[in-house]
Amino acid sequence: xxxLNQSPQSMFIQEGEDVxxxxxSSSIFNTWLWYKQDPxxxxxxxxxxxxxxxxxxxxxxTAQFGITRKDSFLNISASIPxxxxxxxxxxxxxxxxxxxxxxxxxxxxIIP
Amino acid sequence: DAGITQSPRYKITETGRQVTxxxxxxxxHSYMFWYRQDLGHGLRLIYYSAAxxxxxxGEVPDGYVVSRSKTENFPLTLESATRSQTxxxxxxxxxxxxxEETQYFGPGTRLLVL
Numbered sequence: 354x355x356x357l358n359q360s361p362q363s364m365f366i367q368e369g370e371d372v373x374x375x376x377x378s379s380s381i382f383n384t385w386l387w388y389k390q391d392p393x394x395x396x397x398x399x400x401x402x403x404x405x406x407x408x409x410x411x412x413x414x415t416a417q418f419g420i421t422r423k424d425s426f427l428n429i430s431a432s433i434p435x436x437x438x439x440x441x442x443x444x445x446x447x448x449x450x451x452x453x454x455x456x457x458x459x460x461x462x463i464i465p
Numbered sequence: 466d467a468g469i470t471q472s473p474r475y476k477i478t479e480t481g482r483q484v485t486x487x488x489x490x491x492x493x494h495s496y497m498f499w500y501r502q503d504l505g506h507g508l509r510l511i512y513y514s515a516a517x518x519x520x521x522x523g524e525v526p527d528g529y530v531v532s533r534s535k536t537e538n539f540p541l542t543l544e545s546a547t548r549s550q551t552x553x554x555x556x557x558x559x560x561x562x563x564x565e566e567t568q569y570f571g572p573g574t575r576l577l578v579l
Contacts, residue, residue: 357507386567395555395570396508441507452523453568455500455507 359442359456367464372429374459376442381422386443386453387414396441400427429461437463468492471556471571479579484543486574488556496559497539498568499523499531501552508555514539546578 359376366372376385384403388396400411402418402425409416415428425444429436442456469490478484488497495516500508500523510523514533528550530542539558543550553575557568 359507393572395557395572397570398567401567443508452510452513453508454524455509457505457507 357442357444357454357456359459361459362457363460363462365462365464366432368432368434370432372432372436372461373426374440374442375424375426376444376456377424378444378454379423382444382446382454383422384445385416385418385425386445387416387425387427388441388443388455390439390441390458392438399440432461432463434463437461469556469558469569469571471554471574473574474572475575477577477579478546480547481545484546484576486541486543486554486556486576488539488541488571490537490539490556490558490569492558492560492569493536494558494560494569495536496568497533498557498559499529499539499541500555500557501525501550502555502573503552511541511554543576546576548578550576551578552576 357378386401387399389399390396400409400416405422406420407418413430439458439460441458443453445453472487498513499511502508509525511529512531514520517533517536520531533539553573555573556571559568
């Protein structure tokens, strides 16, 4: 099946720092999604990308759909304590949310 | 309350027993999904359903059975549980396929198979 490589696996940062994580695929996707999972909860959608080259923001979060359609990145600016959690990228060949393939996640920890 | 719910939230069972995990959504979403989450693998799709009475296999369907007699319910059954099925199971739903609809996830069921 398709593989999504997400990096880094974990990040330890100080409050106020910017964060960058990315996801690469062995094949193309038509939709890229970024989710956040808090401890003991299900993933929650942060940003959805539907066009190659698209750059989309949601507050302090910015994500881009790579021009090759095989990668995406997520940036978080000026991190705050509630940003702690696991971030997952997900992709699908369909223009929507059918049969998502998820990355292995990036665990974000903020050091006091 | 509206939303997507899963039950039980925690389950301990023994190898060989049958276990059913329940998923219920109140949005009348057409699509429903079951994932398992394991360390190092992220979320992997077990089964999904496009509508009532329509189901299809995902990436890791072996050892699982699903049914969808009603739009709002999508139970997942482990016919004979194995230790390798110890995991966190998430149910999700979405409104349509092909449109800009997001998948909404339930809170998860943590299953331990002894």
